[in-house]
Amino acid sequence: MTFRLTCPVCGARDVYEFRYGGQERGPRPEQAQLSSDEHFRWTQFRMTRPEPQEEWWYHTGGCGVWFTTWRNPATNREEPPHEVERG
Amino acid sequence: MKRLSPSVSSIDHSHTKFGRLWKTRPLKRHYDVVIIGGGIHGLATAYYLAKEHSIKDIAVLESQYIGFGGSGRNTAHVRANQRTQQNVKLYDEGLRLWPILTDELDFNLMFFNCGNLSLAHSEAAVSGFRLAINTATFSGVKSELLDPQQCKEVIPALDISDRPAHPIQAGMYHPPGGTIRHDALVWGLAKGADKHGASIHQGVEVQGIDVDGPRVTGVQTSHGPISCNKLAVMAGGYGASICTMLDIELPIHPLTIQAMVTQPLKPLLNCVLSSGAYHVYANQTLKGEIATGAHMDPQVNYTTDVTAHYFKHQAEALTDFMPCLEGVRFLRIWAGLADMTPDMAPILDGNVMFDGLYIDLGWGYFGFKSGPITGKYMAEFIAREEAPEILAPFALSRFLENRYMGETATTMKYGHWD
Numbered sequence: 001m002t003f004r005l006t007c008p009v010c011g012a013r014d015v016y017e018f019r020y021g022g023q024e025r026g027p028r029p030e031q032a033q034l035s036s037d038e039h040f041r042w043t044q045f046r047m048t049r050p051e052p053q054e055e056w057w058y059h060t061g062g063c064g065v066w067f068t069t070w071r072n073p074a075t076n077r078e079e080p081p082h083e084v085e086r087g
Numbered sequence: 088m089k090r091l092s093p094s095v096s097s098i099d100h101s102h103t104k105f106g107r108l109w110k111t112r113p114l115k116r117h118y119d120v121v122i123i124g125g126g127i128h129g130l131a132t133a134y135y136l137a138k139e140h141s142i143k144d145i146a147v148l149e150s151q152y153i154g155f156g157g158s159g160r161n162t163a164h165v166r167a168n169q170r171t172q173q174n175v176k177l178y179d180e181g182l183r184l185w186p187i188l189t190d191e192l193d194f195n196l197m198f199f200n201c202g203n204l205s206l207a208h209s210e211a212a213v214s215g216f217r218l219a220i221n222t223a224t225f226s227g228v229k230s231e232l233l234d235p236q237q238c239k240e241v242i243p244a245l246d247i248s249d250r251p252a253h254p255i256q257a258g259m260y261h262p263p264g265g266t267i268r269h270d271a272l273v274w275g276l277a278k279g280a281d282k283h284g285a286s287i288h289q290g291v292e293v294q295g296i297d298v299d300g301p302r303v304t305g306v307q308t309s310h311g312p313i314s315c316n317k318l319a320v321m322a323g324g325y326g327a328s329i330c331t332m333l334d335i336e337l338p339i340h341p342l343t344i345q346a347m348v349t350q351p352l353k354p355l356l357n358c359v360l361s362s363g364a365y366h367v368y369a370n371q372t373l374k375g376e377i378a379t380g381a382h383m384d385p386q387v388n389y390t391t392d393v394t395a396h397y398f399k400h401q402a403e404a405l406t407d408f409m410p411c412l413e414g415v416r417f418l419r420i421w422a423g424l425a426d427m428t429p430d431m432a433p434i435l436d437g438n439v440m441f442d443g444l445y446i447d448l449g450w451g452y453f454g455f456k457s458g459p460i461t462g463k464y465m466a467e468f469i470a471r472e473e474a475p476e477i478l479a480p481f482a483l484s485r486f487l488e489n490r491y492m493g494e495t496a497t498t499m500k501y502g503h504w505d
Contacts, residue, residue, distance in 0.1 A: 050331075073341070
């Protein structure tokens with residue numbers, strides 16, 4: 001089934017109104033100190049756990065705002081972050 | 088998701104002509120090789136390990152039932168007209184394996200060598216076809232450029248006029264391709280793997296992976312711990328999720344891809360048809376249905392959600408260049424996972440992140456056509472602990488060394504991950 005995302009301006013809207021912008025991963029690393037290995041890891045490597053992740057979306061079919069929300073790839077629905085401890 | 092019980096039906100078929108294709112063996116606490124994923128890649132690897140490398144102590148662990156994932160959800164199109172030589176070499180050998188496997192497994196895989204016709208709707212796509220055709224020709228694979236009139240001779244239902252939104256400018260015709268019955272392939276490989284001594288465990292979910300220093304030592308499952316000497320992750324789109332159990336990052340985006348079938352029609356589509364610009368690939372099944380697949384939803388996820396969006400998209404796209412399909416009803420829709428990599432080529436590697444860990448992932452939507460041939464070479468990789476030459480270009484390290492495979496230079500820009 002399709003699902004809805006919550007735009008901070010327009011409220012809950014059909015997911016096909018939005019463009020997916022990928023996981024939120026903090027600021028882009030400083031280019032000057034970046035090794036090629038780190039560069040490729042940052043640009044291409046991802047960890048997609050089956051649990052809520054923070055990600056970027058663009059409301060292309062609506063107000064045109066970029067925003068972040070938490071969504072769970074295991075269920076495809078918005079879901080607040082889990083409290084997980086990892087060693 | 089509801090888990091299936093691994094229990095076996097009490098009906099005994101062993102005395103009948105049509106006995107069970109594979110046995111249910113007791114789950115042991117240790118195996119030489121544990122394979123995660125009971126799809127065609129896992130089953131083929133088990134089959135070739137047992138048959139050609141005399142490694143019989145193998146468990147294939149499948150969390151649902153064999154063929155539950157991508158192996159049973161694809162549109163079963165097979166072809167070898169990719170862009171890069173390394174890919175074409177593997178897919179071509181895979182294509183030539185179907186008749187051999189049908190014989191070896193003593194199981195009718197229903198290989199229908201009907202050919203593939205891909206359509207180009209722009210100058211850029213025509214150039215992409217020229218590149219792919221040159222690669223194919225150089226590699227000894229039959230593939231040729233057709234003009235619109237020749238496309239219509241292959242499929243008379245095509246509208247080659249200027250009326251469609253994206254008029255047909257050329258076709259890439261690849262006679263060696265076709266379709267296969269995907270369930271038959273799953274069952275045949277399970278039968279073959281079992282016959283040579285591998286054991287298949289359905290309803291056994293891997294929940295964790297054990298490591299000892301640099302080495303994987305086993306898995307935690309819904310049915311208790313199982314130790315092993317070698318572990319192979321061959322879980323298709325779910326593989327990236329399994330790798331997160333070891334905190335392994337991969338250049339993989341797992342995306343949902345949808346497919347659907349229409350009501351049965353009289354024969355009108357006598358080969359596999361695809362169009363990059365319209366995001367359509369279609370064939371007519373032996374029952375007469377038009378089976379057609381779509382583009383992917385862009386957000387990473389592990390669901391098999393289907394949406395009305397793609398019914399509408401497929402209906403609009405198909406009827407634009409095959410107007411005779413107007414009014415035909417869709418009967419059924421389903422979805423599977425495609426684990427996309429930045430260069431549209433898979434990641435086949437072993438002993439890099441952890442000793443004893445092998446991965447066969449990142450096939451995107453090419454995992455079906457490559458299944459048995461990859462299983463054959465991954466079995467060699469696992470048995471000899473050294474990558475066979477044909478698999479060497481698919482090492483994970485290529486992404487860190489800027490040696491992308493260039494498969495994206497085919498017909499279009501695929502999406503944000505490329």
